[in-house]
Amino acid sequence: MSAATICDRTRLRVRVSGAVQGVGFRPYVYGLATRYGLAGFVANGPEGVTIEVEGGRASEFLATLPLEAPPLARIDHICVQETAALATEKFSIGASEGGKLSTHIIADAATCGQCLSELFDPENRHYLYPFISCSHCGPRYTIAGRLPYDRHNTVMKAFRLCAACTAEYADPASRRFHAEAIACPECGPRLSHGINAIVAAIAGGQVIAIKGLGGYQLLCDARNQDAVQRLRSRKQRRQKPFAVMLGSIECVNEIAEANALELALLESAARPIVLLTSRKCLAPAIAPGLSRVGVMLPVAPLHHLIFHALRSTGAWIAEPSPVIVVTSANPCGEPLLIDNAQALRRLEAIADLVVTHDRDILTRADDSVVAVVAGRSQFIRRARGYAPEPIQLAQSVPPVLAVGGALKSTVTITRDNQAFVSQHIGDLNTPEGIRVFEGTIQHLASILDVEPVVIAHDLHPDMASTRFAQASGRALIAVQHHHAHAAAVIAEHGHAGPALALVLDGHGVGSDAGNWGGELLLCEGAMCRRIGHLAPLQMPGGDRASREPWRMASAILHWLGRGNEIAPRFAAQRQARCISALLDQSGGATTTSAGRLFDAVAALLGIVSWQSYEGEAAIKLEALVRRTAILEAGWTIDGGVLSLRPLFARLIADDIDAAGGAGLFHGTFAAACVDWVMRSARTTGVNTVVLSGGCFQNAILMDEIWRGCCAAGLTPLVPQRVPPNDGGLSLGQAWIAALQIAEQSSASEGRG
Structure with missing residues (x-):
């Protein structure tokens, strides 16, 4: 009109x-x-x-x-x-209207500038109140039980507004008008401990736990090596890196290098953890063996109050600025703790002080993690601050529930032309993890008012997510793992038409029931065809090889006809002497996994032989790269199979050090992948290339392959709204399932 x-x-x-x-x-x-x-x-x-x-x-x-x-x-x-x-x-x-829901709850948002000013204004009634919020900031998704988003549908119904808050809540001219989470010291939630006690514990080198927006967090002084080591020991987290929090954007340059986009991400309302190049000035135990550190700014008023008090104490008079470790309080790899009683009981052996409060958390949400890769932001973990913001789809689709994989689990529910990807749930290898997974499905379906007509799941029969789907009694659609990785990127970009997909991943069951992970696919509509893969490599010990990179390195040596070098090279490994005999046997497990190649190279170069956390070998290998190089004739492509055998033969030479080998591997592998894709583009006539899979969390690999594709006249599509790792699987599953339903419906109408 x-x-x-x-x-x-x-x-x-x-x-x-x-x-x-x-x-x-x-x-x-x-x-x-x-x-x-x-x-x-x-x-x-x-x-x-x-x-x-x-x-x-x-x-x-x-x-x-x-x-x-x-x-x-x-x-x-x-x-x-x-x-x-x-x-x-x-x-x-007017009052909220009823009816079938088609709106949604927005994500939690960090403290806004206006609330921050009031927080430190002695004349304001919210002065130093750790739960200050307004309609521009504060908890949303984590405190909401259902829609519409009114106070009585949130945990704030437990707190009756005082006269002053009631007046603001009812005043259309106030930014707190119908801001459902508002409260003040008179009528709102309260901390179990004062800020001075919290700060004294941190300054004294202790480990503390606080209840954040989406769950409990563990904190300690990031400049205190003993405190960080104590946290590692208590949390049983031997090497996996910790994120750190700074009090303000002005302090970032003290500990890391950041460009304009990275600084903007740090200051965004989502307040994610941003991976930055480290200046190596914190406790060495923060990120052992890594070149990057996860950095974040204060999210909640409590964080601001802690830094304000730290700067006011004698512990931090001037330079350097205070920096604190902030990590999820999830003992033994289980989901993030949100319940006060559980936190007090289960964190007793980890934290010297546990700080609770009486505002409940309904939906746990870890801190999101992002990185700037190839000039754009990329999720490593999508959670607080972003979920459950929808992803717009190219067309309206039936209501589908997709249950993702087993690691870095998420679920997706579609509604009309939107896909709602849940927050990061975590790994489904514990009863508690599975319980949270099932609760997330129930909650997301409830707040979206959706009844799925089908459940999409992975081909792997032993995943907890697959078992959940099979036990549901609903119609099922199985989606191959790497097809789902590719489809997630296609869905978020709204791409129509065919696309090549280079999926470099750790593990996924193939359509032939094999162990896939380095795949070149041709995708069109709901269909996918495997047109290439990495040369298969033996996996001595099966799944153990994914945790013990020396086994994959042994497979490389055996492949090169140098099996006699395995025992002396890996003398510290008790089974190294008998691994050659195992590799000589036929019928053992093999894989086309790109992730296992990174593991093998890390072990061959003496970087990591045994992994204490997923991806450790690959991350530490990437951290050593100073510059990349390409070994001419370092690969072969035959019948769609990419082999890096010539590169591996060069990497085990005596004159290659770890840093040089890391750079040569990254540069040559990237160049080989670009060559592989270019040949397939000429053969198929398809110039759009999807880049996805867990290996594309590697910034060097993503950047070089992306640039190589662009230089070759191809159009690369990369993950931006969901991670390239298994956190994006559920979106891809949902899109494929929706397309299959649409195609089946069209076929039925045609027959009719």
């Missing part, structure tokens, strides 16, 4: 969809309507926000509506209809 057609006596019904609940959108509309002298109302509804306006300046209202929206709002669609004028004189904010 053209604004010019609106007359003075016309009343307009405006429906706004998107992230428009819980973000101060209704008071924004109220203020806008008041500015233009309009009558009518605004109310939350199942589709988002409903507005009715009438008056002579309604056209100006419509033009301005999308331009000045609150910072956390996102408008996806505005629908305008004319209706009969009611000759009302006032504009009001």
Whole structure:
């Protein structure tokens, strides 16, 4: 409708969809309507926000509506209809409407600038209050039980507003108007311990636990090597890196190098952990053997209060600035703790001080982790601050539940033309992990008001997610692991038509029941064809080889006809003397995994022989690269099979050191992959190339393959809305399942 057609006596019904609940959108509309002298109302509804306006300046209202929206709002669609004028004189904010839901809860947001100013203003009633929030910031998804997003549907229903908060909550001119999480020292949640006790413990080298937005976190002084080692010992986390938190953006340069995009990510409302090049000035135990460190800024008011108090103590008078370790409180690799009683019991042996509060967490959400790769942001873990923001799909699809894999688990539910990918759940290798996985499905389906018609799952029969799907009694669609990796990228980019997919991954069951992981696929619609793979390599010991890289290195030596070198090279490994005999046997496990090649090279170069956490060998191998190099004729391609045998023969030479070998491996492998893709593009006529799989968390590999594809005239598509690792599987599964249903429906209609 053209604004010019609106007359003075016309009343307009405006429906706004998107992230428009819980973000101060209704008071924004109220203020806008008041500015233009309009009558009518605004109310939350199942589709988002409903507005009715009438008056002579309604056209100006419509033009301005999308331009000045609150910072956390996102408008996806505005629908305008004319209706009969009611000759009302006032504009009001109405009660929430009922009906079938098509809106959603937005993600939690870090403390905004206005609340931060009030937090440290002695004249403000929220002075030093660790739960200050407004419609521009604070918890959302983690405290909401269902939609619509009203206070009585959140954990805040347990806190009756005082007179002052009630006045702000009811005042359309206040940024706390219907801000469901608001509270103050008079009527809101309380900490179990004071800030001074928390700071004294950190400054004294102790480990503390605090209840964050999405769950409990463990904190200690990141400059205190003894404190960090103590945390490692108690948490049984031998080598896996810790993230650190700084008090302000101005302090980042003290510990890391950051470009403009990385700084913007650090300061965004999502407040993720951002991987930055480390200046190596923190405790060595923070990120052993790595070149990057995970950095984040304060998320909640409590974090700001801790840094304010730290800077006020004698422990940090001036330089350097305080830095604290902030890591998830999930003992023994289980899901993040959110319950007070569980935290007090299970963190007793880890933390010297456990700080609780009485605002419940309904949905756990770990800190998100991102990196800047090939000039754009890429998720390593998508959780707090981003979930459950939807991913727009190229078309409306049936309601599908996709249950992901076994590691870095997420689930996805589709609704109309949107896919809602859950927060990172974690690994499904414990009863508690499976319980959280099932609870996440139930909660996400409930708040979206969706009843899935089918469940999509991985081909692997022994995954807990697959068993859940099979026990559900619903219609099932199995999706091959690497096809799902590729489809996730295709879905988020809305790509139509065929695409090549280079999937470099650790492990996934293939359509032939084999152990795949380095695959070149041709994808079109719901179909996928394997057109190439890495040369198969033996896996002595089966799955043990994924945890013990020396075994994969032994397979390389055996492949090169140098099996006699295995025992002396890996003399520290008790079974090294008998591994050659195992490799001589036929019928053993083999793999085309790209991840296992990184493991093998790390062991051959003496970097890692046994992994204490997933991906350790590959991450430490990447950290050694100073510059890349390409070994000419370092690979062969025959019948779609890419072999790096010539490269491996060079890497075991005596004149190659670890750093040089790491650079040669990365450069040559990337060049080989580009050559592989280019040949397939010429053969198939398909120039769009999807890059996905866990190995593409490697920034060097992603950057060099992406640049190589661009230079060759190809169009690479890379993961941006979900991780390239298994955290993106559920989105790909959901998209493939939805396409299969659509194709089956079209076929049925054709037969009819």
